Amino acid sequence: MKYTKRHKAIILLSDGTIFHGKSIGKQGSAFGEICFNTGATGYQEVITDPSYYGQIMVATTAHLGNYGIVTEEVESDSIQIAGLVCKNFSYNYSRPAADGSLEEFFNKFNLLAISDVDTRALVSYIRDNGAMNAVISTEVDNIEGLKKQLAEVPQMKGLELASKVSTKEPYFVGNEKATYRVAALDLGIKKNILRNLAKKDVYIKVFPYDATYEEMNAFEPDGFFLSNGPGDPQPLLGVIALTQEIIKHNRPLFGICLGHQIIGLANGISTYKMNNGHRGINHPVKNLMTGKGEITSQNHGFALNREETEQHPDIEITHNHLNDNTVAGLRMKSKNVFSVQYHPESSPGPHDASYLFDQFIENMQKK
Incomplete structure (x- = not known):
């Protein structure tokens, strides 16, 4: 001892x-x-x-x-x-x-x-x-x-932290000869997200948080990915503008956690700081498309305004958090864009949400 x-x-x-x-x-x-x-x-x-x-x-x-x-x-x-x-x-x-x-x-x-x-x-x-x-x-x-x-410590609300954890230089993950190519924006990306994409026959180029659409598109990707990350999403004006550019070009786009919030902000939906946030591996979510429940891993202190999300003419809520009815997933009706607030790569269910990576692949196939 x-x-x-x-x-x-x-x-x-x-x-x-x-x-x-x-x-x-x-x-x-x-x-x-x-x-x-x-x-x-x-x-x-x-x-x-x-x-x-x-x-x-x-x-x-x-x-x-x-x-x-x-x-x-x-x-x-x-x-x-x-x-x-x-x-x-x-x-x-x-x-x-x-x-x-x-x-x-x-x-x-x-x-x-x-x-x-x-x-x-x-x-x-x-x-x-x-x-x-x-x-x-x-x-x-x-x-x-x-x-x-x-x-003297700054409050989390209004605090931009993605720049503190993002890669400084682009890097590659996966097999260069893979079927699909994905340009991923690193806002604080988890390695297991990259592992899950690579297992789906995807070659990924990971870009710094301040990358431009032109830089990412030069990789000739089949799809774009917005990662998880820390801090308040609202100060990330450059990332929001980049997301709007991706959406404008109707490119396949998948967002997780902070990426989910950014997609909401790019569509004019506001975010708010939660009283406690969701952090754990047993959060119940209902898939409104299938009616099935999912046990999910979550880690976020901000969320999308539900009323604004419901009223948006081009947004459909796809997933609900069953504890507090917060928006746990969405898709755009007219664009090839979807996102979830939770972490499908964490697999606490153990594989309740892994279908989301397959959904991203399917979206890239029909681009």
Whole structure:
């Protein structure tokens, strides 16, 4: 059994509320918007998901670290969350295939994490009062100083973060001789999305978030893809304009998560910041085209205005979130465009939503 020296730590919310815990390893402070994820497994995929950039993630599952880390299962090349909060942390792991412990992974990327927190009380408080900025810190005797620093952290609403996680240079994924070619815009793209496309006989060129239509079209793609990503979609004016250009040329277009919101904004539908957002792997969605239910993975803090979506003459809502009736999917009636708010590549169902990649292929076949 390994023993690591523990230090007292706190979670200080922007409204002044304090929760107590202990540091997992690193000492210091980390700032960001606090949110919670309800998945019982998948911590490795969550903490490396670029959609979580700038957020302090609270794990609602009772134990974290039990099965270690498998390097090839990451969603990006580094940890993306700003900090982590959990109840019980396991310094040892039992998975034979693991490459190392979660503690070693945290240390590699210098992540501040704290455990021994009453996460039931913390999550209950966030649910009642909404997502807000917070700081996790081992500076337990510097409350006033932390409050001053926290007050200067920008709010998530209005914050553009895609540029922080997008690739700087284009790159390729898949077989160059594949049947289909897709130009993907990286707003914080997960590796498993690219893996799923490549498995469908697709060769992908991944472009930076500020790529132009001309640059992407020069790849001679059969279709375009808008990825997931962090932050508020509304400041991404260049991406919205690019999407409008793709739509104008009636090119096959598929959007996931942030990409879904961008397609809505490109059609004049507004977005809003949710009280808590959806983050977990058990979110129920109904496909209105088939009548079937899907168990989905979700990670977003913004959503499309439902009333505006319903009233849009060229938009049809294809999927509903059954917990709160938010727009979970749409398609354009006159264009070869569709999107979903959830993550079909995560497969928590396990394969309830994988048909969406097939739908994209079918759209490219009839372009």
